[in-house]
Amino acid sequence: FWLINMVIIYRGIESIRFLERLGAPFLLVIGVGLLVWAYLRAGGLGPMLSKPDRFDDLAGLLSFFFPALTGMVGFWATLSLNIPDFTRYARSQRDQILGQALGLNTTMPLFAFIGVAVTSATVVIYGEAIWDPVQLLGRMGGSAVIVALFVLAVATLTTNLAANVVAPANGFSNVSPRRISFKLGGYITAGLGIAMFPWKLLESAGAYIFTWLIGYSALLGPIAGILVVDYYLIRRTEIDVEELFRQDGRYAYRSGWNPAAVVALAAGVLPNVPGFLAAAGAVPSVPAFFERVYTYAWFVGFGLSGLIYFLWMRGRSGRDGD
Secondary structure, rough: HHHHHHHHHOHHHHHHHHHHHHHHHHHHHHHHHHHHHHHHOOOOOOHHHHOOOOOOOHHHHHHHHHHHHHHHHHHHHHHHHHHHHHHHOOOHHHHHHHHHHHHHHHHHHHHHHHHHHHHHHHHHHOOOOOHHHHHHHHHHHHHHHHHHHHHHHHHHHHHHHHHHHHHHHHHHHHHOOOOHHHHHHHHHHHHHHHHOOOOHHHOOOHHHHHHHHHHOOOOOHHHHHHHHHHHHHHOOOOOOOOOOOOOOOOOOOEEEEEEHHHHHHHHHHHHHHHHHHHHHOOOOOOOHHHHHHHHHHHHHHHHHHHHHHHHHHHOOOOOOOO
């Protein structure tokens, strides 16, 4: 898979677009196919959803639900922040709005339901919950194993390229456009991806959700808060595009850094650091307050950084370069 990713990166952004156009409908068909199969094998929708949850009370449910929610928000916050890397190629503002509104608000709830329904159905069919669709296809045996391998390849390529390659490749390129192209940025990203030992992050669901997903949501939340406040509340959606590309323009601030954004980012991340250290095992324990704050890491960071940035910047209208 790593080598295939390298080949696609080498061929450029157009090859990624071509792959996404083919992969998205295919995965949709596979998902609906799994739902139909589960419906028929389990004996209908009633048996599929008949199994009760594993939580003893509401408190137990909430103690898992909110960290999982934060992790999922953090997971999709990556694409939320780098969606301009894709919408920049849209022909109009209307096209990208309709594309996201129709694409996300239909497929995301559908796949969420498919995941819950099919996993619940496997308890009826096999006597155990199987949440991994590739593992489920392999469990079916026969030609389903071949389908599973193909699904794994397509899902890995389309998801990894769109969510994990395009944004950092552009980011590295923006650091030094003359020296780092999109392709070189993609190669750097691929190297860092291997160096992070991602297979270690997936050793357990708890480590993946509570350490990795919530951990980087603590960073992405503040960034999102600053961007949203800056664009909608400070700029009122009015951006001088030409000034964005001037090293001495109105958005240069102090040697290219905006002190308000830096301070707001740090302030939004810091409250979540103790909880992250405890979740990662770096410290034995932290006060319960910091554990609770870490549970809502993305939301805490988003709100705190957005508020601090707004209070700092609201009196600087017209003095962006100060």
